[in-house]
Amino acid sequence: MIRTPLRPLARILAARSKGENPETIERENIRQRHEKMRDKSRARAEGRLLVLSAIFVVAFGAIGVRMGAMANTEPAEPRAAASSAAILAQRADIIDREGRILATNLEVFSLYAQPPQMIDAERAARELARIFPDLDGERLLADFTGSRKFLWIRKKISPEQKQAVHEIGDPGLLFGPREMRLYPNGSLAAHILGGASFGREAVSGAEVIGVAGVERTFNDYLNDPAEEGKPLQLSIDLTIQSALERVLYGGMRLMNAKGAAAVLMDVKTGEVVAIASLPDFDPNDRPRPAVKGDPTDSPLFNRAVQGVYELGSVFKIFAVAQALDLGLVTPSTMINTRGPLKWGRFKIRDFHDYGAELTTSKVIVKSSNIGSARIAQMIGAERQQEFLGALGMLEATGLEITEARGGKPLKPSNWSELSTMTISYGHGLSTSPLHLAAGYAMIANGGTRIRPTILKQDGPQFGERLISEQTATAAREMLRLVVTEGTASLGGVPGYAVGGKTGTADKPRERGGGYYDDKVLATFASIFPAHDPKYVLVVTLDEPVETSGAKPRRTAGWTSVPIAAEIIQRVAPLLGMRPEVEPGQLAGITLTSN
C-alpha cells in the first residue's frame, strides 16, 4: 500500500499560490490516516472478540453436552473401581450354625414367547405341550395366534427343558436368566426357612423375595448388595434338626396324633437349636394357603410358634416357683388338696384324689390342680400377672420369623381370682410351645429371662432376674422328681438326668362351650441335665392317643414323655453332651449335739 504523504507538495504549492493555509491539508490527511488506523484496530478487536466468543461457546457447549449426556445415561461405576459386586448381586445364602447350607440360589431360566416373531406357532405350541405335560396346547396356540405381543410360559425351567425348547428352534421362544431359591434339605426346617417367590419380574431377571419365615423377616438383609452376599447364620443345627424331626414324626405316627411340635433351646443363650412343627411342607414347592377349612390344620401353620394353646399342667411350675420366690411356701409346706375345690359355680378337680394335703413338691410331682390353685390364691392375680408378663408369656415371643408375630398369647380379658387359679395349672392362658420353652429356660438357667432367638449368638443372654438362684434350684429339683417318681416316669434317659413337667390339656371346642372329652393336647416340657441344665426341650402332641393298653391313654405321661425321652437320647450326644452320673442327693444328716 502506498502511504499518502501528509504534505503532498503539489497540493501545498497550489494552496500557497491561492493564499490558503497549507496546514489544513496536513490536518486533513492526519485525520484520514487516524480514521484508517481506527478502522483497522476495530476490525482486529472484533475478530478477537469473535474468536473468544467462539471459544466460550464451544467450551460451554461441551460442558452442556457432557452434562446432558451424564443426566441421560444410566449411572455406572468407573470401570477401574468396579469391585466384584456385580458377581454377588444375588440373594445371600442361609446357613446353619455349623455353616451348612439351608438355602442357596441356582441359576435357571425362564421361558417366554413373543408371538409376532414366531414362525410356526402351531408346531411351537404342540412341542411345548409335549415338553411340559401340564401346559394346554390349544390354549397356547390361541395365545400365540391372538393379538398378544408377549407372554410368560414358564417361570423356571431346568437346563434339560431349556435344551428341549431350544431344539424346537422357533425364534419367538426366548429365555431369560433367573435365580431360583433352592432348599437342598427339602422339608427339613421348612417352617423356619419359610420360602421365597419372585417379586417384580422382567425378561432380564427377577427379584427374589421371601414369603415366610426367616426369608421374609430378613428379606432386606438377604437382598442387600452392601452385605456382599454375606450369609445369614441361624442357630439351627441341621443334624439335630433332622434327628428331632425324624423322632417327632415317628412319635406322632405312633401316638396317632394329628400334629406335633417340638422346641429345643439353649437355656443360656436363648438360641433355638431345633424347632419343628408337623405336618410340614417342602419350601421348594410351597403349598398355597388353605382357603377353606381350619387354617391351623394346614401344613403351613407353625404349631411351635404360631399356635397358641392352653398347655395345661406344665404351667404349675411357674406358680410354684413364684410362690417359693415370694417366700409364701417352701418345698415341704403342706398344701390343702381336698377336692373338689369349689369357686362359685366352678369346680376344680384332680385327675386322681390325692388326699387331704400334699407338700408343695408333691403338688408338682403328682400334678395336683387343686394344690396349684391354692398356691395361686396365695400369690394373687396382680402378682401372677406381673410375673407372667415379665416372663414374656403375655406377648408374642419375638422370634425372628414372620409367623412369630401371629403367636400372640390369649389372656383372659378380666384377670379374676378364678383366672388366677386356672392359669396356675395352664388353663385360661393360651401360649405357644416356644413361650413355654422360654419360661422353662428361665428356671433352667437360674432365674433370668430368656428371649428366644433363631440367630447364632456369641454368648449368653443376661436378661433381667425374675427368681432367685435358690428358687430356681428348688424348682429344678421338683422337675427332676417328676421324672424319677412322678407323672413323667417314662422320661428318664440314663446319663442325662432329665427333669420336666407333663401337661395334658383338654382341647376347647372351636365354637365355644367347654372342652372336648376325648381330644387333648399333651405337652412335656423338659430340661436336661436337671442338676446343670444346658437345654430345654418342649414336645407337644395334638390329639394323641396311645392304644397299646386296655383303655386308650391320652395323658402326656404316656404320649409326649416317651417321645421327648427318645429325642433327648438321640440329640444329646449330637449336642456334644457326654452322659454323666447325676450328683447324688446328700443324705438327710441332721447335726445333733450331745
Add this chain to the structure above:
Amino acid sequence: MRTFLLVTTFIGVIGLAFWAYQENFKTQQSIAEVKKLQRQIGKAAARLNVLKAEWAYLNRPDRLRELAELNFDRLGLLPFSPEQYGRIDQVAYPPVESATPLKILNAVDVSNLKVTP
C-alpha cells in the same frame, strides 16, 4: 539461549504427551484385563455355587440316612448314642512289641536227671 529453551520445552512436551498416551493405554489394557478376570471370577463363583448347592443336596440328612440304611450290612452305621462315649482309660495301651526271645545256648537235658536224695 531462547531458542534452546524453546526446543527443550517442545521436546519435553512431546515426551510427556507420549508418556501420558502410553500410561493411558496401559491403564485401559489393565481395566480390560480386570474386567475379563472379574467375568471369570463371576463364572467360577456361579460354578462354585452350583457345586455347593449340589454338595448340600447330596449331603442332606434324609439321603445320608437312606444310604446308611441301604448299606447297613456293609457299614453297620447306627445313630450316635450315649453309650458310644468312652473314657480315655477305657482305651487299652498298645501292646509292647516283644523283643525276640534270647536263644538258649547252654541247655541242660533234665529229663533223665537223677535226683539226689
